[in-house]
Amino acid sequence: MGSEIVDVEAQSQMVEKSPAIFKKANLPVSLKFEDVIYKIKIEQGGFLNKKSKKSEEKTILKGITGVVVPGEMLAMLGPSGSGKTTLLTALGGRLGGQLAGSITYNGKPFSNAMKRNTGFVTQDDILYPHLTVTETLVFTALLRLPKTLTKQDKVQHAEAVISQLGLSRCRNSIIGGHLLRGISGGERKRVSIGQEMLINPSLLFLDEPTSGLDSTTAQRIVSTLWELANGGRTVVMTIHQPSSRLFYMFHKVLLLSEGNPLYFGKGSNALDYFSSVGFAPSVTMNPADFLLDLANGVSTAESQEDHAAIKQTLVSAYKTELSSSVKSELAIDNQLNISPDGKKFKRWSNTWWVQFSVLFRRGIKERKHESFSGLKIAQVLIVAIICGLLWWQSDITHLQDQVGLFFFVSGFWGFYPLFQAIFTFPQERLMLAKERSSGTYRLSSYFMALTLGDLPMELVLPTVFFTITYWMAGLKPSAGSFLSGLFALLYSVLCAQGLGLAIGAAVMDQKSATILGSVIMLTFLLAGGYYVQHVPVFIRWIKYISISQYTFKLLLGTQYKVGEEYMCGADKTCLVEDFPSVKSVGLGNQAISVIALGIMIVVYRLIAYLALMRIGVTRKRYN
Numbered sequence: 255m256g257s258e259i260v261d262v263e264a265q266s267q268m269v270e271k272s273p274a275i276f277k278k279a280n281l282p283v284s285l286k287f288e289d290v291i292y293k294i295k296i297e298q299g300g301f302l303n304k305k306s307k308k309s310e311e312k313t314i315l316k317g318i319t320g321v322v323v324p325g326e327m328l329a330m331l332g333p334s335g336s337g338k339t340t341l342l343t344a345l346g347g348r349l350g351g352q353l354a355g356s357i358t359y360n361g362k363p364f365s366n367a368m369k370r371n372t373g374f375v376t377q378d379d380i381l382y383p384h385l386t387v388t389e390t391l392v393f394t395a396l397l398r399l400p401k402t403l404t405k406q407d408k409v410q411h412a413e414a415v416i417s418q419l420g421l422s423r424c425r426n427s428i429i430g431g432h433l434l435r436g437i438s439g440g441e442r443k444r445v446s447i448g449q450e451m452l453i454n455p456s457l458l459f460l461d462e463p464t465s466g467l468d469s470t471t472a473q474r475i476v477s478t479l480w481e482l483a484n485g486g487r488t489v490v491m492t493i494h495q496p497s498s499r500l501f502y503m504f505h506k507v508l509l510l511s512e513g514n515p516l517y518f519g520k521g522s523n524a525l526d527y528f529s530s531v532g533f534a535p536s537v538t539m540n541p542a543d544f545l546l547d548l549a550n551g552v553s554t555a556e557s558q559e560d561h562a563a564i565k566q567t568l569v570s571a572y573k574t575e576l577s578s579s580v581k582s583e584l585a586i587d588n589q590l591n592i593s594p595d596g597k598k599f600k601r602w603s604n605t606w607w608v609q610f611s612v613l614f615r616r617g618i619k620e621r622k623h624e625s626f627s628g629l630k631i632a633q634v635l636i637v638a639i640i641c642g643l644l645w646w647q648s649d650i651t652h653l654q655d656q657v658g659l660f661f662f663v664s665g666f667w668g669f670y671p672l673f674q675a676i677f678t679f680p681q682e683r684l685m686l687a688k689e690r691s692s693g694t695y696r697l698s699s700y701f702m703a704l705t706l707g708d709l710p711m712e713l714v715l716p717t718v719f720f721t722i723t724y725w726m727a728g729l730k731p732s733a734g735s736f737l738s739g740l741f742a743l744l745y746s747v748l749c750a751q752g753l754g755l756a757i758g759a760a761v762m763d764q765k766s767a768t769i770l771g772s773v774i775m776l777t778f779l780l781a782g783g784y785y786v787q788h789v790p791v792f793i794r795w796i797k798y799i800s801i802s803q804y805t806f807k808l809l810l811g812t813q814y815k816v817g818e819e820y821m822c823g824a825d826k827t828c829l830v831e832d833f834p835s836v837k838s839v840g841l842g843n844q845a846i847s848v849i850a851l852g853i854m855i856v857v858y859r860l861i862a863y864l865a866l867m868r869i870g871v872t873r874k875r876y877n
């Protein structure tokens with residue numbers, strides 16, 4: 255107990271020394287929840303026979319009540335699957351579906367203003383692997399801090415968080431991730447907490463902030479959270495197996511077992527309560543371990559116990575012994591009359607333009623390794639040179655060859671941008687969900703930043719390709735033909751890219767999106783007018799949606815004119831427009847191709863945008 259007091263004193267001193275933003279909460283929040291019940295529908299059976307599929311209702315949370323006031327830190331304990339994360343998500347205003355009971359924040363339901371006053375740290379750290387610690391926190395500060403602060407102030411806030419969380423040593427190291435060495439797990443967790451601390455939330459939720467960390471690091475993180483609570487914040491976290499040192503730092507503890515509350519109250523009173531209902535620990539042990547044993551139906555008092563019966567006894571004991579006192583605590587009017595006023599708390603902290611420009615810069619930084627990869631450039635250069643060599647100084651007498659080149663170009667530049675774009679949104683899914691659910695930015699600014707950020711490289715590569723191939727292959731040596739060919743190609747690249755974005759956003763799974771993308775593009779290619787000219791009427795419509803067909807037609811149009819002749823035999827001339835694959839797409843009506851591709855450029859992006867609207871804004875946890 256003595257060491258506890260020393261700890262607490264040391265922590266109070268640290269608070270004194272802390273930067274201003276950690277001293278006091280702006281808008282203290284009293285969180286009250288009463289009889290929270292959460293049900294889900296589970297599909298059962300029917301693996302072989304769909305008709306036998308039944309949906310069964312499962313109750314995940316079975317009436318949980320509690321109150322946490324500013325300055326308090328609540329820990330939710332319980333075995334795996336007991337409902338801790340579900341309750342945390344519900345309290346954090348992020349759970350949709352069948353949620354019953356009442357959850358209030360200073361007596362009011364969850365609102366946008368409260369969202370901006372709430373920090374939520376998920377169990378898995380969702381961070382960009384290629385950014386450094388400082389970059390990560392500065393970008394978050396620029397996005398999430400209000401526009402009343404200058405850029406300099408925002409950077410200073412990020413710096414303050416870095417020193418407060420002891421991240422100075424690794425400030426310039428990259429976060430890292432899968433197959434990419436970066437900072438340690440504990441440091442990564444602190445960066446995630448730092449991202450939420452930046453906005454100085456008065457209500458902070460954390461899902462297992464200490465899991466996978468050694469006890470010293472865990473202690474350090476919980477101490478920081480304790481400091482935050484001490485500054486008038488309300489801190490709620492789930493925790494797996496806290497050491498006794500940590501256990502006594504929590505002001506309140508909620509013990510769950512299979513969705514039932516077994517205990518709610520001060521951590522230091524927990525053992526007395528369980529002793530009073532007949533479950534006293536027989537040996538001195540970590541109180542958290544003892545509580546978890548009980549929640550699993552294991553009591554040290556008896557050796558051959560019936561786990562289900564013990565759990566049942568504890569559930570009943572809670573109802574008879576504790577429930578009413580917890581509810582009466584709820585009735586105490588400790589509602590703070592501070593509610594975020596609507597004017598002060600607009601929905602977004604920054605203007606569209608600020609969001610866009612920060613996201614644009616962040617996107618370029620995170621993906622520069624990918625977009626400007628030497629391998630990608632080498633791949634395009636090699637294909638361009640091989641094409642140039644194979645079609646070396648071809649001329650119109652070999653019309654078949656030239657037409658083949660144009661078709662290849664339209665196919666290659668259909669697939670290439672499609673597959674570059676298809677991964678964009680599935681890779682970003684978790685980040686988008688995290689940042690959208692905390693109201694960091696508008697979807698439109700994110701969408702524009704991401705799609706425009708990739709654009710320069712996506713357009714440079716086909717330009718380089720076309721320039722090399724065009725002149726090596728000896729196509730029409732006029733600036734007009736070259737430039738209109740290049741325009742047609744870039745136009746079709748934008749279109750294929752849009753299709754890739756739409757498929758990626760709609761499917762949100764890289765593997766399925768790739769398969770779907772290749773089937774669609776292959777169909778477009780086959781219907782492009784080169785391989786088959788006598789298409790049955792019932793399927794002829796495909797060519798009207800085929801990107802390859804329009805690109806092919808535009809490229810042919812830049813080289814040949816209606817009425818132009820070529821040598822089709824020893825001393826025989828034919829009209830270009832009568833050549834089979836030219837005939838199938840035709841040389842006239844080029845404007846229609848331009849309009850059709852233009853429509854597709856817009857429509858595919860619109861589909862991608864609409865598909866993204868479902869991410870992060872629904873308060874569902876399992877989406």
Ligand SMILES: Nc1ncnc2c1ncn2[C@@H]1O[C@H](COP(=O)(O)OP(=O)(O)OP(=O)(O)O)[C@@H](O)[C@H]1O
Pocket residue numbers: 294296314332333334335336337338339340341492876
């Ligand atoms: N949408 C869902 N679909 C299916 N099962 C769900 C869903 N939501 C929650 N569950 C189930 O509800 C129970 C509680 O889940 P929850 O993640 O809240 O537990 P937990 O106590 O946080 O577990 P852990 O400590 O392992 O993270 C689990 O059995 C889980 O499988």
